[in-house]
Amino acid sequence: MTTVPFAIPRPTHPTGVWSWITTIDHKKIGVLYGVTAFVLFIIGGLEALLMRIQLAGPNQDIVSPEVFNQLFTMHGTTMIFLAVMPLSAAFFNFVIPLQIGARDVAFPRLNAFSYWTFLGGAILLNSSWFLGGATNAGWFGYAPLTSTAQNPGNGIDFWIISLQVLGVASLAAAFNFIVTIVNMRAPGMSFMRMPLFTWMTFITAILLVLAFPVITVALIELYFDRTFGMNFFNVATGGDPVLWQHLFWVFGHPEVYILILPAMGIVSEILPTFAKKPLFGYSTVVLAGAIIAFMGWMVWSHHMFTVGLGPIPTAVFTLTTMAIAVPTGIKIFNWMATIWGGSMEYKAPLLFALGFIALFTIGGISGIMHAMASSDAQQQDTYFIVAHIHYVLFGGAIVAVVGGIYYWFPKITGRMYNEAIGKLNFWVMFVGMNLVFFPMHFLGLDGMPRRIYTYDANMGWSLWNGVSTLGALVLGLSFLIFIYNIVTSWRNGEAADGDPWDGRTLEWSMSSPPPEYNFAEIPTVYDRDAWWAEKRGQVHHGVPVGGGSGEEEHSIHMPQPSYWPIVVSIGLVIAGFGLVYHGTYFAVAAFGVLIGMIGVYAWSFEPVNDPE
Amino acid sequence: MLSVKQRSRQLVSFTVIGAMLALVLGCTPSNPQSTFDALGPIAEMQLFVFNVIFWIGAVVFVLVEGALVYIIVKFRRRLGDGDPVQTHGNTRMEIAWTIAPVIILIIAAVPTIQGIFLMANSPLTPAQGGLELDAIGHQWWFEFRYPNPNDPNQQIVFANELHMPVGEPVNINLRSVDVIHSFWIPKMGGKVDMVPNNDNGMWLQANSQGEFYGQCAEFCGVSHANMRFKVIVESRDSFNAWLQAQAVPAPDPIDALALQGKELFRSAGCTGCHATNSVMNLAEGGRRLPGRVGPNLSHVASRLYLAGLLPNKDEGSLTVNDALLQQNLKTWLSDPDDVKPGNIMTRDAKVYSDPDSKLEEREIDALVAYLLTLN
Numbered sequence: 001m002t003t004v005p006f007a008i009p010r011p012t013h014p015t016g017v018w019s020w021i022t023t024i025d026h027k028k029i030g031v032l033y034g035v036t037a038f039v040l041f042i043i044g045g046l047e048a049l050l051m052r053i054q055l056a057g058p059n060q061d062i063v064s065p066e067v068f069n070q071l072f073t074m075h076g077t078t079m080i081f082l083a084v085m086p087l088s089a090a091f092f093n094f095v096i097p098l099q100i101g102a103r104d105v106a107f108p109r110l111n112a113f114s115y116w117t118f119l120g121g122a123i124l125l126n127s128s129w130f131l132g133g134a135t136n137a138g139w140f141g142y143a144p145l146t147s148t149a150q151n152p153g154n155g156i157d158f159w160i161i162s163l164q165v166l167g168v169a170s171l172a173a174a175f176n177f178i179v180t181i182v183n184m185r186a187p188g189m190s191f192m193r194m195p196l197f198t199w200m201t202f203i204t205a206i207l208l209v210l211a212f213p214v215i216t217v218a219l220i221e222l223y224f225d226r227t228f229g230m231n232f233f234n235v236a237t238g239g240d241p242v243l244w245q246h247l248f249w250v251f252g253h254p255e256v257y258i259l260i261l262p263a264m265g266i267v268s269e270i271l272p273t274f275a276k277k278p279l280f281g282y283s284t285v286v287l288a289g290a291i292i293a294f295m296g297w298m299v300w301s302h303h304m305f306t307v308g309l310g311p312i313p314t315a316v317f318t319l320t321t322m323a324i325a326v327p328t329g330i331k332i333f334n335w336m337a338t339i340w341g342g343s344m345e346y347k348a349p350l351l352f353a354l355g356f357i358a359l360f361t362i363g364g365i366s367g368i369m370h371a372m373a374s375s376d377a378q379q380q381d382t383y384f385i386v387a388h389i390h391y392v393l394f395g396g397a398i399v400a401v402v403g404g405i406y407y408w409f410p411k412i413t414g415r416m417y418n419e420a421i422g423k424l425n426f427w428v429m430f431v432g433m434n435l436v437f438f439p440m441h442f443l444g445l446d447g448m449p450r451r452i453y454t455y456d457a458n459m460g461w462s463l464w465n466g467v468s469t470l471g472a473l474v475l476g477l478s479f480l481i482f483i484y485n486i487v488t489s490w491r492n493g494e495a496a497d498g499d500p501w502d503g504r505t506l507e508w509s510m511s512s513p514p515p516e517y518n519f520a521e522i523p524t525v526y527d528r529d530a531w532w533a534e535k536r537g538q539v540h541h542g543v544p545v546g547g548g549s550g551e552e553e554h555s556i557h558m559p560q561p562s563y564w565p566i567v568v569s570i571g572l573v574i575a576g577f578g579l580v581y582h583g584t585y586f587a588v589a590a591f592g593v594l595i596g597m598i599g600v601y602a603w604s605f606e607p608v609n610d611p612e
Numbered sequence: 613m614l615s616v617k618q619r620s621r622q623l624v625s626f627t628v629i630g631a632m633l634a635l636v637l638g639c640t641p642s643n644p645q646s647t648f649d650a651l652g653p654i655a656e657m658q659l660f661v662f663n664v665i666f667w668i669g670a671v672v673f674v675l676v677e678g679a680l681v682y683i684i685v686k687f688r689r690r691l692g693d694g695d696p697v698q699t700h701g702n703t704r705m706e707i708a709w710t711i712a713p714v715i716i717l718i719i720a721a722v723p724t725i726q727g728i729f730l731m732a733n734s735p736l737t738p739a740q741g742g743l744e745l746d747a748i749g750h751q752w753w754f755e756f757r758y759p760n761p762n763d764p765n766q767q768i769v770f771a772n773e774l775h776m777p778v779g780e781p782v783n784i785n786l787r788s789v790d791v792i793h794s795f796w797i798p799k800m801g802g803k804v805d806m807v808p809n810n811d812n813g814m815w816l817q818a819n820s821q822g823e824f825y826g827q828c829a830e831f832c833g834v835s836h837a838n839m840r841f842k843v844i845v846e847s848r849d850s851f852n853a854w855l856q857a858q859a860v861p862a863p864d865p866i867d868a869l870a871l872q873g874k875e876l877f878r879s880a881g882c883t884g885c886h887a888t889n890s891v892m893n894l895a896e897g898g899r900r901l902p903g904r905v906g907p908n909l910s911h912v913a914s915r916l917y918l919a920g921l922l923p924n925k926d927e928g929s930l931t932v933n934d935a936l937l938q939q940n941l942k943t944w945l946s947d948p949d950d951v952k953p954g955n956i957m958t959r960d961a962k963v964y965s966d967p968d969s970k971l972e973e974r975e976i977d978a979l980v981a982y983l984l985t986l987n
């Protein structure tokens with residue numbers, strides 16, 4: 001082998017902090033994603049709680065309007081980019097290789113890079129709280145409120161640059177999962193034998209790859225406006241604020257499906273497992289997911305029904321948006337047909353999956369209401385929309401994600417969670433969620449606009465705002481229960497065997513937690529529910545029973561840990577700070593780029609340690 | 613023990629009754645911005661479309677959630693259950709639940725599309741002699757302008773309080789001078805955005821007289837919550853009388869303190885942003901001039917609310933109570949940022965931004981005395 005400069009030997013840390021920093025094991029990265037995203041979810045939740053306390057009664061003065069505007073902007077940005085997306089990524093990481101019978105993802109170091117870059121972006125964004133104030137123009141950042149004339153501080157710059165950094169993380173992860181799913185499926189696992197969660201991940205990754213470039217371009221334009229005095233959105237020189245809205249929502253609507261499709265995938269795993277039946281109409285559910293993703297590109301202007309597009313485009317976007325209800329409805333009906341005739345034991349994951357159907361249905365119905373532009377003119381930018389998005393993104397995405405955490409908890413940790421507390425957690429969350437968000441329907445129809453930091457007593461909004469705030473406290477309690485359950489079970493839960501739910505897919509064929517190499521022997525897949533078919537004796541010797549216990553003798557060569565992914569990410573974040581402060585700080589940006597380049601170079605020529 | 617059927621029936625009826633009760637409690641037409649109290653053709657159409665989809669949605673809700681509860685109760689695991697039948701699908705059923713929503717959506721789409729075109733086409737355009745009004749969004753107040761009935765080359769300018777004749781379509785041109793705002797009078801119709809460099813329009817009609825609330829519906833910065841306005845709907849005759857009164861400047865003050873206030877209004881720099889002449893010439897070719905920096909104050913003492921927020925009148929009345937007005941003016945001039953946080957006057961006017969030029973108590977009294985004469 002030729003020798004190469006910077007050829008530092010690969011790290012070899014089996015345990016400890018360094019093992020986490022240098023890990024490229026998809027399972028460990030999945031755990032890192034999950035824990036980090038959950039912490040950020042709690043931060044976003046506390047931001048929401050503060051807003052709810054401010055709005056609990058009329059004319060309250062708990063936070064100033066300036067702070068309130070930062071709170072809702074950061075709440076939206078955090079929940080979307082730092083909580084729900086990376087929580088989904090946690091599942092992609094942990095579950096996908098196991099479900100498709102692979103030993104890791106296609107690009108393990110790139111996977112580590114995605115995580116560290118995500119963490120860096122999250123730190124960059126949240127550091128703005130302490131460096132002059134967070135962004136305050138809404139998560140949608142409508143021009144010209146984001147212009148330097150309106151927003152001279154650097155909160156907006158932090159928002160722009162951290163979204164770009166997070167975009168890099170998301171794109172790298174999306175490419176990684178597309179390549180992994182296309183190339184690394186076990187022999188016999190054709191596309192139409194892939195588990196539903198793998199399918200939804202695949203579709204989500206494609207959406208991400210197509211959607212993020214749009215927001216990237218829009219953010220670069222905005223950055224150039226703010227930093228170099230260009231005029232994409234500058235009203236004073238004839239710039240067009242509606243351009244920003246089109247760019248943002250061409251990204252923003254597919255983004256909604258990026259948030260919800262993985263949740264639908266999780267639910268499509270939990271329901272068949274606990275009903276002990278295969279998913280009803282597998283091909284239809286897959287196709288419905290693909291159609292939702294495809295049509296997600298044709299509906300963006302329903303976010304802009306009041307912008308004044310004219311009656312023809314408004315009518316067209318009304319029809320396309322209403323049409324999306326059809327594949328969504330198909331999914332709900334197929335899930336219900338899946339559990340029809342089943343034999344369901346109501347464990348916590350199933351409760352969450354059923355809760356998802358119940359709540360997402362409500363969000364779906366209010367979604368059709370918004371599709372209808374003529375009546376939507378009354379609801380747009382009111383609390384009715386706030387209710388809708390939270391039924392979809394909380395009742396949908398978050399409830400499914402929590403269900404997914406319970407579902408895969410034994411696989412991830414090798415321990416069982418506390419079932420009674422898990423059920424309690426569901427009911428407290430279900431009640432709290434409805435208490436917070438259902439009254440918002442009434443508030444919206446009674447004319448309460450979104451994003452107002454206060455309201456008068458005579459508006460008639462006090463009662464339902466009070467109820468909603470009470471619900472927020474209940475919802476907060478449900479997450480304390482969740483944290484308690486997860487932490488105590490992780491530490492002293494009873495040991496879980498490899499297949500606690502009598503599962504159907506390959507991840508249940510190995511021990512819990514899985515050995516580093518996942519499968520001692522790569523399975524051969526003869527059936528959609530490969531592991532179930534094997535267990536029930538429908539096919540023979542496709543999936544080795546106890547696919548990996550971690551104890552067998554093996555000579556499996558696994559990719560080795562690496563220092564370089566985190567180095568490149570650190571370089572990116574330093575460059576990010578330089579770009580935020582611009583001017584002479586471009587030197588800092590150059591320094592960050594240099595670190596990144598060194599990291600990439602060293603990464604490219606990283607040697608392989610001799611296998612022992 | 614109740615049977616499965618009874619139990620699920622009980623659950624379903626409980627859900628339905630609960631939902632209906634919540635709706636009755638939840639949507640209160642008497643609230644000042646309720647969309648259930650539709651008082652004009654646009655709001656009525658929107659309420660109708662909403663009702664169509666609401667009742668469709670209610671039926672879907674009851675069916676889906678009812679079926680879900682039924683399945684949950686019926687198909688629970690019982691002791692000694694083996695594996696259930698492994699059904700993989702049923703093409704006919706799937707086609708059925710694909711086509712059924714399509715049909716329902718087509719039905720719902722008809723009034724929706726009709727509504728979109730109703731909103732877009734005023735029944736009486738300015739060209740056909742309909743009333744025309746300019747509404748201009750500012751951070752964080754609304755400027756309004758009517759054509760001067762006495763001179764087609766002039767507009768009458770006022771702020772935060774819109775007057776409309778009852779039963780007539782009013783065509784509203786929507787503009788913004790700074791960021792995106794949204795013009796919304798819930799009881800008369802849905803909102804339309806005021807976008808800088810992208811002029812919009814809408815039409816509204818009020819079918820009953822009285823006072824109505826309006827509010828900016830697009831997030832527009834610090835005091836978005838305080839960007840509110842009021843609408844006074846009156847008979848055509850009183851509307852005409854009001855418009856004529858607006859066209860004429862208020863008489864000069866005679867009171868010494870008020871005269872002092874008038875002088876101070878000029879010397880303290882207020883006139884830099886606030887006009888006290890309500891009539892404005894159109895630019896060449898009838899082009900409309902951009903919005904002014906501060907609200908036009910030529911008839912500020914005739915408005916029922918100060919800054920669109922503080923009531924200058926007793927509850928339920930539609931006439932100004934001078935004592936309240938005086939108190940509100942004093943509150944506003946003493947600390948405008950307390951009433952409307954972030955407002956541009958506090959930021960840019962020397963008397964607020966420069967501690968050395970701060971208004972003294974007696975100066976505020978003089979200004980209040982002057983502004984009180986602008987009725």
